[in-house]
Each structure stands twice: as C-alpha cells, then as structure tokens.
Amino acid sequence: MSKILKGAPVAAALNEQIAKDVETLAERGIHPKLAVVRVGERGDDIAYEKGVASRCEKVGVGVRKITLPVDTAQAELTNVLKELNADAAIHGVLLFRPLPKGIDESFVCNTLSPAKDVDGITDASLAGVFAGIDTGFPPCTPSACMEMLDHYGVALQGKKAVVIGRSLVVGKPVAMMLLGRHATVTICHTRTTDMYAVCREAEVLIVAAGRADVVDKSYLSPNQTVIDVGINVNKDGKLCGDVKFAEAEPIVAAITPVPGGVGTVTTSVLVKHVVEAAKKQSMQS
C-alpha cells in the first residue's frame, strides 16, 4: 500500500505562506499583482484563468485580466506586453499559449520582461532553468513537482530520478531542477528501449508522458516515489493520469493521485512566483 501524496495539503501550505508574505509586503506598501493576458476564448484558458483569479483573491494578490480578440495583430499583443513591463503596479504576467496562428510565439514571449515572467516562457527563464540560476522563473508544473517532493520530504541528493517525457514545459525543466538538487537524472521518452527496466531502477519517477495509462506495473518497483504529471480524460470521460493508479498503488512507496495531485498545486506555484517577483522588484526599485 502506497502513501498517497495529495496536492491539497501542499497547496494549503503554499497558500498560507503566500498570504503571510502578502501581508508583510502590504506593510511596505507593495501589493503583488498578476496580469493575465488571454488572446481568444479557448475553454481551457478561461477555466484556468478563473482558477488563478480565485486563488489570487484568496491570498490577497491582485489580478488584472486582459482579454484580446483572437485576430489581434502581433504588434498589438507585443505592445500590451511592453506596457505591462513598464507598469510598476504589475509584478507578474501570465500569457496563455498556444497563441493564434500567424503570430510568432517565440518573438512575442521574449517581449515579456524576464523579471515578470512568472510562468517561464522567455528565453531568459529557460536559460535560467537550464543553468540552474535565478533568471526569470521556471514553468509552474515542474515547480509544482518539486513542491510536492519537498513537502513530503522525499530525499533527492544522490538518488536515482527518472523522468518520462522531454517536453520544454515539464520533462526537461523538471530534469534540470532534480539535477540542481543533486539527483542522478535519467530522461526517457518514446524512443527509449527497455523503458521498463530503466524506470524500475528509479527511486523517484516523474511521469510526464502526456498519455493515459502509459505506466503500468511493469515499470514500477517498491520504494519508489511516483509523481504523475499527466492529466488525461479516459474512455469513461473521467480525469486520469499517465500512470495506472490501481496497478501502481499496491507496489510503490508513494504516489500522487490524478485528480488531486500535482495539478492541484500548479496555481499556488504561479501565485507564489508573483509574490516572489514583487519581492525582487521591490528590492531593485
């Protein structure tokens, strides 16, 4: 029987700390504020925007929603970002992606000031994650994985960590963050041969394959901590992760559920980044 690593207590602990930090900043006249920039009316974006706004409100972080039509010109969008860069009342910016076709996404992302890049979309943030230094911010999902591991006291130094998935939003950054914490890190992917054997050797297994039920019991062994980053909809229309939870739970030492795992923590990480950004900006001004 595994220990179930739920996200809710992790998010609660983060939110408590964030609320304290917001109070402390308020005493100095600083009121952390996030700008959420959405181009178009995609359902997923609107849902996440609501979650973020609600989370911000609960901890006293301001939100400015900027909604642009789907046919917004690239120059108009970059002007919006430039205005936000220059606006001292805004400390962080969340820009939903993918951007509409015809827009040079990389160019637009790099218009954003790295200091306000709370979701790790600029080259400077990516270079910072790669280098293991504090330029910009890492993307929120890999940060949420690390918050989970830390909250539950999972040791990383010298441990064998295996990451399934090599995306720029989860797999690669979480690998670099694990490396920064002195784990020995292996990155697996669809071309990996004998992935079962590689994964069975992991002491910490991060699954970010992006496909339901990729990891069954053949990948798993006792004493492992499994972080399931997947959010998929199964054939019964229910949310599920990348790991076959029912097969994993009797085998491994600890595992995150889906729903109720990493995904629960991501919004709190975003808000934490906004507060950190506000702190840093206040020290520089």
Place this chain on the structure above:
Amino acid sequence: MSKILKGAPVAAALNEQIAKDVETLAERGIHPKLAVVRVGERGDDIAYEKGVASRCEKVGVGVRKITLPVDTAQAELTNVLKELNADAAIHGVLLFRPLPKGIDESFVCNTLSPAKDVDGITDASLAGVFAGIDTGFPPCTPSACMEMLDHYGVALQGKKAVVIGRSLVVGKPVAMMLLGRHATVTICHTRTTDMYAVCREAEVLIVAAGRADVVDKSYLSPNQTVIDVGINVNKDGKLCGDVKFAEAEPIVAAITPVPGGVGTVTTSVLVKHVVEAAKKQSMQS
C-alpha cells in the same frame, strides 16, 4: 583493443566542408568573418586565439582581433559588442571568458546578438540548446562531441548515453543534444551514488568531469563508446583526459584519446558556426 577515435580526421572532414562552403559564399560576395574579443592577456586565451586565427586563415574565414585592457569598463565592452552586432561584415563573435572581476558577465554576454553568438554564451543560445531549436549556437565543445560521434557512425537513437558532469559548457548541453538525437540520457555528477554501475550500463559514455583519471576500469564495460572531454595536466606535466586511457583501451569498443581527441575538433566547430552564421545572415538580409 578499442578503436581509437582520433580528432584529426573529424577536423579534416569539417575543414574540407567549411572551405567548400566558404567558396560557395564567396561566389555570392559573402566573406565569413569572426571577431575575437579578448579582455586582458591571459595565456590560455592568447593560445586559443592563435589556434582560431590559424584555423580561420586555412579555410578562408576572416578574423578581426579586438584586444581590450584588463581594466576595460563594462559599458565600453558592451559598446564594442553592440558595434559588432551592427557590423554586417562580422558574422560571428567569440568573447573570451571569464571576464575580469567587477564586470556583470551575464549582462555583457546577452548584449551579443544571438545570430552572431557562435560559442553559445547568450541566454537565447542556451534556451535554444535546452529547447532543441536553432536559436543562436550551442557551445563548441559539446558540438565537437556530437561531430565525433557522427563522424565515426556511432548510433544514438534508443541507446543509453551517460554524461559525467553537469556544467553549462559541456555536460548539460551535450545531454540535451544527445536527447535531441533520441538517446536515453543519464546525467551523473559528484553526488551520484554508485556511479560505477550507472556508467557500466552506458552504450555511449561522455566524460566531462574536469578532473584527471576520474574514470578507471571499474566504470567501463565492453561495447561502449567513450568520449573523453577532459584536458588536464598530469603530475608528469603531460596532457591527459578524465579517463585512465591505458585501463580503458583494452576494455571498451571505442575511445577518444587525449590529446588528439575532442579538443582537436573544437576550433573547426567554431569556424563551422561562423560560416553557418554567415549563411543565415545572408538569407535574412
């Protein structure tokens, strides 16, 4: 008995291709040119500068040497880089590091246009290596490792590659480049436990530990290809790698010597980057 993977034939093949490319570009009136910016009079820098200038001359690539006193102000150095960014006759810039104390190295490096960053020192280049996309250029040493593997026809897809070392100039970028070629990549370092066992499982072992004789026979197994990136001076005053060559050579399938291995290829990679930069810039102008 291993196959010895010498650098000289790799460099020769690269130089031949570079010279052809330079001729083709000359027919279009384009003459690739590298600016080498050196601050101070460090012996290693001067030696590498000579090697680069000689290599460029042999393949018809121009060089402009810019030497600044060790007490150059940061603003002066960034002005030099801005001028080189704006100078259409210069296609690539090599800036020696570390820069003198008191200079914000990251700020100065990011003054350079990524299009001319032929040694991977800007955030955009690093982000490009991390993302596996073609922004700027990767650092020359990890590129040289890949040239060695490709020249000698070492298969990478689905293979187990292990990298010893996690520096930003070799270990991390070579890990990303191997990942881009669909190897399963493990990154080891000083905190890795049981590194012997991890390395023995490698089909391709890249050693960038930066210390003489770190890898002895206990790390090695038959059928491995070993790329030794180390350049150290041993107690007899002779150049040596990070691998105990005499112990490795009877065991592994193939190994690079030191001297005469990866280091031999680095300068040619730099010049190749300059020619590629000239090609790209000519297409954009």
